[in-house]
Amino acid sequence: MSDYRIQGETGDWEVVIGLEVHAQIATKAKLFSGASTEFGAEPNTQVSLVDAAMPGMLPVPNRECVRQAVRTGMALGASINRYSRFDRKNYFYADLPQGYQISQLYHPIVGEGQITVSLDEKNPDAATKSIGVERIHIEQDAGKLMHDQHPTMSYVDLNRSGVALMEIVSKPDMASPAEAGAYVRKLRAILRYVGSCDGNMEQGSMRADVNVSVRKPGDELGTRTETKNVNSVRFVQAVIEQEAKRQVALIESGGTVVQETRLYDPDRNETRSMRSKEDAHDYRYFPDPDLLPLELDDAFLAECRESLPELPDAKQARYESVLGLTPYNAATLIADADTARWFEALMAEGARIQRKDEKEVATASANWLLGELYGALNRLGLSLADSPVSPERGAELIALVADGTISGSIAKQVFEIMLETGDPAGKIVEDKGLKQTSDTGAIEAVVAKVLADNEDKVAQYRDGKEALFGFFVGQTMKAMQGKANPQVVNEILRKSL
Amino acid sequence: MSASDNNALTDLTVTEIRDGVADGSFTAREVAEGFNAAVAAAKSLNAFIVETPEKALAAADAVDARRAKGEPLGLMGGVPIGMKDLFCTEGVQSTAASHILEGFVPPYESTVSAKLWAAGAGMLGKLNMDQFAMGSSNETSFFGNVISPWRRNDGGNTDLAPGGSSGGSSTAVSARIAPAATGTDTGGSIRQPAAFTGICGIKPTYGRCSRWGVVAFASSLDQAGPMARTVRDCAIMLEAMAGFDPKDATSLDEPVPHWEGALNGDLKGKRIGIPREYRMEGIDPEIDKSWEAGKAWLRDAGAEIVDISLPHTQYALPAYYIIAPAEASSNLARYDGVRYGLRDLPEGAGLQDMYAATRAAGFGPEVKRRIMIGTYVLSAGFYDAYYTQAQKVRALIARDFERAWEACDLILAPTAPSAAFGLGEKSDDPIAMYLNDVFAVPASLAGLPAMSVPAGLNGQGLPLGLQIIGKPLDEQGVLDAGLAIEQRAAFDARPQEWWT
Numbered sequence: 001m002s003d004y005r006i007q008g009e010t011g012d013w014e015v016v017i018g019l020e021v022h023a024q025i026a027t028k029a030k031l032f033s034g035a036s037t038e039f040g041a042e043p044n045t046q047v048s049l050v051d052a053a054m055p056g057m058l059p060v061p062n063r064e065c066v067r068q069a070v071r072t073g074m075a076l077g078a079s080i081n082r083y084s085r086f087d088r089k090n091y092f093y094a095d096l097p098q099g100y101q102i103s104q105l106y107h108p109i110v111g112e113g114q115i116t117v118s119l120d121e122k123n124p125d126a127a128t129k130s131i132g133v134e135r136i137h138i139e140q141d142a143g144k145l146m147h148d149q150h151p152t153m154s155y156v157d158l159n160r161s162g163v164a165l166m167e168i169v170s171k172p173d174m175a176s177p178a179e180a181g182a183y184v185r186k187l188r189a190i191l192r193y194v195g196s197c198d199g200n201m202e203q204g205s206m207r208a209d210v211n212v213s214v215r216k217p218g219d220e221l222g223t224r225t226e227t228k229n230v231n232s233v234r235f236v237q238a239v240i241e242q243e244a245k246r247q248v249a250l251i252e253s254g255g256t257v258v259q260e261t262r263l264y265d266p267d268r269n270e271t272r273s274m275r276s277k278e279d280a281h282d283y284r285y286f287p288d289p290d291l292l293p294l295e296l297d298d299a300f301l302a303e304c305r306e307s308l309p310e311l312p313d314a315k316q317a318r319y320e321s322v323l324g325l326t327p328y329n330a331a332t333l334i335a336d337a338d339t340a341r342w343f344e345a346l347m348a349e350g351a352r353i354q355r356k357d358e359k360e361v362a363t364a365s366a367n368w369l370l371g372e373l374y375g376a377l378n379r380l381g382l383s384l385a386d387s388p389v390s391p392e393r394g395a396e397l398i399a400l401v402a403d404g405t406i407s408g409s410i411a412k413q414v415f416e417i418m419l420e421t422g423d424p425a426g427k428i429v430e431d432k433g434l435k436q437t438s439d440t441g442a443i444e445a446v447v448a449k450v451l452a453d454n455e456d457k458v459a460q461y462r463d464g465k466e467a468l469f470g471f472f473v474g475q476t477m478k479a480m481q482g483k484a485n486p487q488v489v490n491e492i493l494r495k496s497l
Numbered sequence: 498m499s500a501s502d503n504n505a506l507t508d509l510t511v512t513e514i515r516d517g518v519a520d521g522s523f524t525a526r527e528v529a530e531g532f533n534a535a536v537a538a539a540k541s542l543n544a545f546i547v548e549t550p551e552k553a554l555a556a557a558d559a560v561d562a563r564r565a566k567g568e569p570l571g572l573m574g575g576v577p578i579g580m581k582d583l584f585c586t587e588g589v590q591s592t593a594a595s596h597i598l599e600g601f602v603p604p605y606e607s608t609v610s611a612k613l614w615a616a617g618a619g620m621l622g623k624l625n626m627d628q629f630a631m632g633s634s635n636e637t638s639f640f641g642n643v644i645s646p647w648r649r650n651d652g653g654n655t656d657l658a659p660g661g662s663s664g665g666s667s668t669a670v671s672a673r674i675a676p677a678a679t680g681t682d683t684g685g686s687i688r689q690p691a692a693f694t695g696i697c698g699i700k701p702t703y704g705r706c707s708r709w710g711v712v713a714f715a716s717s718l719d720q721a722g723p724m725a726r727t728v729r730d731c732a733i734m735l736e737a738m739a740g741f742d743p744k745d746a747t748s749l750d751e752p753v754p755h756w757e758g759a760l761n762g763d764l765k766g767k768r769i770g771i772p773r774e775y776r777m778e779g780i781d782p783e784i785d786k787s788w789e790a791g792k793a794w795l796r797d798a799g800a801e802i803v804d805i806s807l808p809h810t811q812y813a814l815p816a817y818y819i820i821a822p823a824e825a826s827s828n829l830a831r832y833d834g835v836r837y838g839l840r841d842l843p844e845g846a847g848l849q850d851m852y853a854a855t856r857a858a859g860f861g862p863e864v865k866r867r868i869m870i871g872t873y874v875l876s877a878g879f880y881d882a883y884y885t886q887a888q889k890v891r892a893l894i895a896r897d898f899e900r901a902w903e904a905c906d907l908i909l910a911p912t913a914p915s916a917a918f919g920l921g922e923k924s925d926d927p928i929a930m931y932l933n934d935v936f937a938v939p940a941s942l943a944g945l946p947a948m949s950v951p952a953g954l955n956g957q958g959l960p961l962g963l964q965i966i967g968k969p970l971d972e973q974g975v976l977d978a979g980l981a982i983e984q985r986a987a988f989d990a991r992p993q994e995w996w997t
Contacts (some may be wrong), residue, residue, distance in 0.1 A: 049605060053831040055598065056585045056607060056710040060746045090827050090875070092852055099830020154848075156835065284875035286884060289717035289824050291746050 002119075004176030006214060008248040013214045015244045016221060017180050018172035019236070020209040021187060022165045023197035024141070025068045031140050031164035032059030032102065039203050043146075043157035051162040053097035058290050061086075065164040066294060068196035069109050069138050070304045072166060075194045075311055076133050078113025080301060085293040086138075090284040094156050095143035103167075105285045108137035109294065115170075115190070116313060117182035121335075124327030131183050132171030141165050160204075166197070172211065172221070177237035184208060184233050185335075189312050192337040207231045210264075212243040213257070222247070223257040227264050227271050239264045243271050315340060323347075323362035332370055342384055342391055343369055349395035354402055361398070368398050372415055380419070389418050397425040410434050410482055438485040440492065443476070446484075447492050450475045461497060469493065506531040507673045511576050511730035514676055518560060518575030525557035525564075525575030529619055532577045535674040536621050538997040542672055544665040546582050546640045547590050548622035553577040556619025563617075571617030572737040579669045579678035582623040583630055583662075584610045584721075585710040589620070593712040594628045594638035597832045597839045597859025607710025608742045609679065609721045616737035621675050624665030628861045629829065630686055630714040633933040635664025636924050637863040645694060645917055646672035646992035650958030654995075657917040657959070660690025666724045667694040671992060677725035677734050681711060683718045684817050685913070685937025688949035691724055692912035692962025695951045695990060697979065698724040699731045702970050703944030704749035706735075707742030713828040715821035716747070718941050728950060728979040732756040735972065751970060759973055762980040765799035769978070770905030774810035775936060777914070784911045784961060787952040791909050791963040791982060798981035803905050807897040812890045813939040818931055819874050819887035820942070825864075826871025832859060866927065895943040902968050907978050910936050912949040912962035940966045950979045951988040960990065 005012035030037055033050035050057045073080050085107040088100040113133040120126035143161035147154050168187065174180045188199040188206060198205050208231075213224035225247070227239045242264075247257050261280075262271040310318070312334045319330035333343045346369060350361035373394065377387060389397075397418065401411045406429055417428045429435055437443065450472060451458050461468045476489050506528050509517065518525045533550035560575045585591045585603040592598040606614075614620070628637040635643040635658060645659035645668055659668040663680035667690035670678050680687035682700035691698030699722050706721040713719060723734035736756050742748040771792065776785075792802050834840035834855030841854035860868070874883035901908065913933055923929045940947040946969070949962040963982055967975035 052836055054585075054603065054605070054837070055591065055593070055601070055712045055831070056603075056708070058709050058745050060744060088827050090830060092830065092833060092849075094833075094835050094848055097831060097836060099833060100827050282877045284827070284872065284877075284880075286823060286827070286875050286880070289715070289747075290713075 002175035002179055004178070006244050006248045008252050010252055012217065013244070013248045014217050015175060015240065016172050016213045016215065016224075017174035017176075017240055018211040018224075019170045019174070019180060019183065020211070021168045021170075021184065022207050022209070023168060023191055023199070024205040025065045025138075025164040025166055025196060026198050027062060027064045027068065027164060029062055029064075030162040031062055031065050031138065033162050035162065037163050039205075041159055043155070043159060045159065047158040047161065051097065051158055053099070059102060059288070061291065061294065062164065065138060066109065066296075067300075067304055068194070069136060069166050070296065070301065071194050071308055072168075072191065072196045073110030073113060073136050074305055074308055075190050076110075076113035076115060076136075078133055078136065079111035080296065081107065081109055081111055082296045082301075083107060083293055084109040084137075086288045086291045087285045088288045091281045093142070094154065095145050095158075095161070097143070097158060097161060101140050101142065102288055102291070103139035104137035106287070107293070108135045110136035115183060115186050117179065117186045118331075119179065119182070121182060121185070121331070124331050129179065131173045131179070134169040134171050136166050136168050139165050139167060172213075177240040180210070180240055181233050181237045184236055186312070189335060189337065193309055193311055195309075201231050201233070204231060208236050210236055210239045210243070212240055212247070214244050214247045214251070223259050225257065225260055225262050225271070227262040228274065230264055235264055235266055238266070238269055239271060242269060246271065319362075323359055325362055325366050329366045329370060333366060339384055345391035346394050346398075349392050350398055353395060354399050361402070364398050364402060365395070368394065372412070376415070376419055388422060389415075393418060393424055400425055400429060404436060404438065404485060405429065406434055406436050407482065407486060410436065434483060436483050436485050437480065438488045440488060443480070443484050443488055443492050444496075446476055446479045447472075447489070447496050450479060451496060458497065469497075472497070507535045507676075509676060510727050511573070511677050511725055511733055512727065514576045515570075515572075515574055515733070518564065519570055521564070525560040525619075526554060528575055529553040529557035529577045532621055532675060536669075539672055539674045541996045542644050542646060542668050542674070543641050544625055544643050544668040544672070544674065545579070545622040546592060546594065546625050546665070549589060549620050550622075552589070553619040553621050556614065556617070560617050560619075571615065572733055573613060574617030576617070576676060577619040577621045578613065578734075579621050579624045579666060579675035580610055581626055581663055581666050581679045581681060583626060583681050583712045584679060585712065586610055586620065586623065589623060591623065591712070592639070593630070594626045594640055595832075595859065595861070595864070596639040597855070598712075599639065599839065601838050603710075605710060608707035608744065609711065609738045612740065613679070613734075613737050618737065621669075624663075624669060624678055626665050627662035627686075627863070629712065629825070629864050630662040630681055630683055630719075631825070631863050631867055632661040633685070633689055633930050634658035634918070634920065634923065635661040635690075636920060637661070637861050639861060642920050643668050644920070644996075646994075646996060647694060647917060647959055648993065648995065655919045658693065658920050660693035660913075660917065662686040663690045663698070663724060667691055667696060667698075670694070670696045670724050670726060672994075672996065673991070677723060677730055679721060679738070680724045681714075681719055681721050682937075682941065683714050683720075684821060684941045685934040687722045687724060688937050688947060688962070688964060689913045689933060691949040692951075692964075693917040693960065695960030695988060696724055696726050697728055697731050697948065697950050697983070698722060699735060699948040699972065699975065699979075700941070700946065701735060701739060701972050702749065702946045704747050705739045705751075705946075705972070707740070707745045707748050709742055709744040715824040716828060717824060718821060728976055728983050729757060729760060731948070731979075732760055732976050749970075754973060756973055756976055760980055761977050762984050763799055764795060764978060764981050767800040767907060767974070767978070768803050768905040769795050769800045770803055770805035770901050770908040772805050772807045772810065772901070772908060772910060774807050775910045777935070781915050783916070783955040784914060787961045787963060788909070788911050790986070791952055794982050794985035795909060795978060797985060798978075800978070800981075805901045805904050805908070807894070807901060807939065809890060809893045809897050810939055813894050813942055814931065814935050816887040816890035816894070817934070817938040817942060818870070819883050820891060822867040822871035823875050823884055824871070826868045826875065829860070829864070829868055832856065834859075863927075891942045894939055898939075898943045898945060898966075906968070907971075907974050908966040909978070910964045910966065912936060912964040916955045916957065916959040916961055936964060945969060946972045946975045948975045948979050950982050950986070952982065952986050953988060954990055958990075960988075
């Protein structure tokens with residue numbers, strides 16, 4: 001149980017949270033028309049006759065949207081409904097050309113499932129919590145009104161009209177902003193793994209309606225409010241915090257929470273009433289007579305299941321148990337599908353060029369990716385997708401360290417040059433003569449010179465000041481411009497001293 | 498070409514025109530010119546909203562050119578037709594006979610009309626109809642009533658209803674200003690007007706003809722079909738109209754049979770069901786008499802007549818008048834003044850005001866009535882009592898038919914409970930008007946193919962129709978029985994030409 005509480009004047013209050021996440025299905029075409037779904041196009045350039053609801057136009061379901069919703073349901077361990085149906089949700093608005101949204105109220109395509117979240121994503125040993133998913137249904141997005149283009153008129157952009165959304169409805173199982181944040185992040189990770197949604201909240205590909213109520217511990221559920229269209233994880237958490245505080249203050253000052261729709265204003269960090277239940281539309285849902293029920297057969301379901309990738313939880317378990325990664329590294333690598341894919345490419349190439357099992361190169365690959373590469377990308381303000389160094393080039397660098405061609409410290413220099421020039425590690429090592437030497441004769445000569453130049457320190461060392469050993473190593477390495485094999489240096493120094 | 502020759506051409510059936518153009522007896526252009534002239538001379542019938550003589554000529558010239566090159570002319574090669582204004586036609590105003598779509602010129606062609614043009618047909622114009630196909634008398638059109646070419650034989654000149662909603666179609670075909678026309682049937686809108694005007698009309702199995710590009714009234718019921726003077730003409734034209742369309746999710750992915758080629762009026766081995774529930778109290782005795790004649794004709798054609806029961810018949814009309822308006826209330830929401838058609842934007846109006854003003858001005862009273870009924874039956878608290886209940890009735894009616902098919906192959910019934918009535922006689926009484934569809938609606942709810950063929954004239958000299966209902970996809974059986982009736986009824990009456 002979460003120990004998150006709102007401290008009111010009358011005591012502590014629990015918060016109950018449910019989320020309805022709208023995820024745009026990653027398909028090239030809209031749900032019921034052939035029009036494109038690309039983001040950022042000029043207004044009204046991606047509108048078919050169907051999207052504009054011209055007279056006599058009819059919706060035809062896009063099979064790929066259905067497939068992605070089913071795959072998503074499977075990834076959440078949810079029951080898939082072989083029979084589902086589209087309903088019309090009727091209301092008038094200028095961004096809704098048909099005068100109804102095609103959705104699935106009575107028979108959604110996906111039933112109950114769950115998502116396991118870590119209660120502290122930074123701590124690999126933290127407890128986990130299973131959050132229920134009530135259902136997933138498919139529906140159309142609406143268009144967009146633009147009120148700032150004309151002094152007295154509003155403009156309508158129908159590019160989004162008819163774009164396919166999955167509405168993923170959680171159970172009211174979350175009890176803190178942190179849990180809700182973890183849920184959204186985990187859901188987004190799964191959607192990205194499955195490939196059913198790009199999870200891009202800034203572009204509106206994923207947004208959440210946040211249902212919040214408060215109660216005294218042990219009491220019945222309170223009245224909830226729904227804050228619509230929240231478009232970042234941070235805002236979801238802020239909405240919960242602000243809304244819970246508002247409700248507690250309201251109840252404690254003798255008021256009652258009304259069931260209503262609210263909007264979040266990020267600038268003022270507060271929620272505002274949009275419409276109350278009394279003004280709520282009567283949507284007059286009824287089965288869309290233009291569409292037959294969706295009936296999914298075994299072959300279709302089998303294809304959906306077989307096409308699912310390894311999902312985050314399974315991947316993390318494998319990274320730890322098979323590859324021997326630390327729980328922290330494993331958790332960090334799997335958090336995002338792209339990172340995991342990058343890591344696996346790096347590891348596979350490393351294993352190939354080193355002729356080793358993936359298991360043997362896994363830890364070095366993970367450490368380099370999460371240490372060197374992430375450090376550099378952070379510094380350069382780049383994402384992994386924009387990394388100037390590819391997994392293949394990275395694997396080559398790691399291999400050069402592994403086979404003793406260069407030392408770890410030289411590797412850092414080489415990596416910097418790779419970032420700047422884009423050259424492969426081998427070429428840089430060759431061109432700059434950075435190859436590490438294990439030539440005992442050469443090292444012995446340098447060691448002899450170092451000891452001769454520092455007779456006083458040699459004497460002190462032999463008198464028992466053993467800490468000076470590092471000094472001799474440093475001097476030797478310096479004299480050899482870092483290219484000496486440190487193990488060989490150590491051995492020769494010990495012998496000579 | 499003399500005027501009398503043109504008259505002769507306009508007397509021809511689809512079959513005769515097709516064959517005559519093909520064998521060179523006359524050109525498609527001569528046919529088109531003849532019908533264009535007839536259309537132009539018949540304005541007093543108000544059958545057309547838009548006349549497109551140039552389209553008819555262009556299509557005819559194309560057919561003549563194909564013939565000159567020895568190319569195939571198509572199923573409807575050289576046949577000019579009227580197009581019900583519910584079909585969107587590219588570059589030609591398409592209004593569903595409403596004010597709200599007045600001036601709307603679609604940039605696309607409906608699948609059915611496109612198929613007809615591809616089959617060599619040409620367009621004489623867009624036919625008047627009941628507004629949004631809501632009506633049984635063609636009195637709800639924004640563009641005025643269509644007048645039936647028929648008159649009672651009482652010496653009076655009462656204007657009669659051509660039936661509805663395909664009233665422009667029925668009038669045009671029976672007045673011989675078009676050899677054939679498209680119709681659409683949601684709850685009898687092909688069959689009842691065909692019966693009122695002494696022509697044939699078939700509503701095929703739901704899903705046979707694509708609904709793409711047809712202005713929607715009630716999506717789960719709307720079906721296009723041909724209206725023409727003979728059963729054979731209907732078979733030819735239906736073949737040109739039907740076929741799977743991936744753009745309509747309810748379209749049937751079934752091959753289109755060669756109905757005309759298989760036409761056969763010999764009904765040996767066929768059992769014809771007579772539903773006892775259709776024998777309603779207070780029914781016009783002349784309707785009953787024509788029904789009896791129909792039985793005798795079909796028996797004469799070799800069929801066995803059997804009594805059947807369709808026990809839920811009495812609930813069909815109420816269920817229809819819940820389901821159809823419910824769907825319509827939603828289908829018509831798109832006419833909002835935002836993107837096309839009428840926009841009424843009073844000074845200082847906001848969005849809601851614009852909706853209200855536009856829809857108040859753009860829809861006629863019957864359309865508003867049905868939108869309100871539909872909105873009501875779908876609203877919270879009433880949905881289960883009306884809509885859910887009506888859907889259950891619909892399922893029961895479909896089951897009635899399924900059980901009936903165990904005892905019979907086809908069903909014979911009257912098309913309408915009366916002959917054509919006078920314009921204005923029922924327009925103040927919606928219930929009386931709705932009752933006109935009582936025999937037509939059950940087949941619509943069950944999605945079955947059904948046809949009206951002329952059976953004769955009543956005592957007032959007005960046509961009466963007989964209806965044949967078939968099993969799903971058995972248009973052939975329906976057409977064959979229609980042919981058997983046609984051969985025996987020998988209906989050759991035609992309205993006196995008072996309108997030129």
